[in-house]
Amino acid sequence: MFVVYLILTVQTNTSYEAKISSAACPARAPLSTPKNLSDKGRSVNFFFPFHPHHTYSAKMSDTVPVLRKVLTSESEPLARRFRALFSLKHVACLVPPTEDSLPAIEAIAAGFASPSALLKHELAYCLGQTKNIESVPYLKHVVNDTEEDAMCRHEAAEALGALGYEDSLDLLKRLRDDEKELDIIRETCDIAVDRIIWENSEAKKAEQLKPSDFGSIDPAPPMPLKSSEPCIPDLEQTLLDTKLPLFQRYRAMFGLRDLASPPDLPTAVDAVNALAKGLKDPSALFRHEVAFVFGQLCHPASIPSLTASLSDLSEAGMVRHEAAEALGSLGDEEGVEETLKKFLNDHDEVVRDSVIVALDMAEFEKNGETQYALMPDSAAPVAAA
16 A cells, blocks of 8 residues: 645636645655655555645546556556555545546546556555545445455445445445355454444543544554554554454554654654564464554664565565555665565566555655656656746
């Protein structure tokens, strides 16, 4: 999964003026680190960087069909299709929704016809970030399709949890309790059920949560604050306790994430090292989420663990692919690009595809470019001005 940040001011129902902050780190990246400028709109999993000193105008109603065409074309390079997706995601996530929100959601959903598991799982993730009930039917269809790739079904179930609508509970509980279902699906649905229940609970209102640098809707909220002094050993203990519910362990995971951002926090390296121990967990779902969090953090201390996960050919594809994407977000660090290139011909298609996209992002990072997306007015790759 990747990330995108963009600040827009609405001029009319169909025209938006983009006063852009530049950003460089993907994967639900933090809102304020040396690699990112402040922005409150979530969209991480690659950035929507634009030139910070230019203003762009675009009629989204004219652009969404063009972006949809790029996204759904199997003849387009995968990296370009991802850039189109991130552009559509921004439109779909605008608050309040505009007349272009539904067409953008429909355009994203149209991509589910693709054979690419990597692309489809990212589509599901993006729909889960929209806070829009119109995304629910598309996600339910993917979750219910037992012929669909398991990674895509997992992401769709997680997205239903992120949206938080209680009418998704029956489906998620049924899959959670189905002993014939894959572990990844059952575990994801278990977490999604707990998240929806938490989202709609009185307990949520009473919790005091540490303000997060991240604008993403995560599978679980961070642990509530118990004192002014965060305790990494306690969070690590919860993270690694396989007897605890996954939702509780995920809360510890995202609590540790927030203690590692920005990267110069005194707690950052210790939090990253604690998270890295989660890459040895027996659950592939859990390991993949740790790798995803590392992609958000863009912390150099995570590189050895991510490299080890990607290099382990016996590791689950969903974990290795997430490790590849996370390394792509660290593409300006020494040796990362060379590591990724070793896996361009990997035996696992989702890993190969992830490396292609990760290298595209690594090139963006290495060159210090300020643009990563398709500009709304042309749907052409943006070049730094």
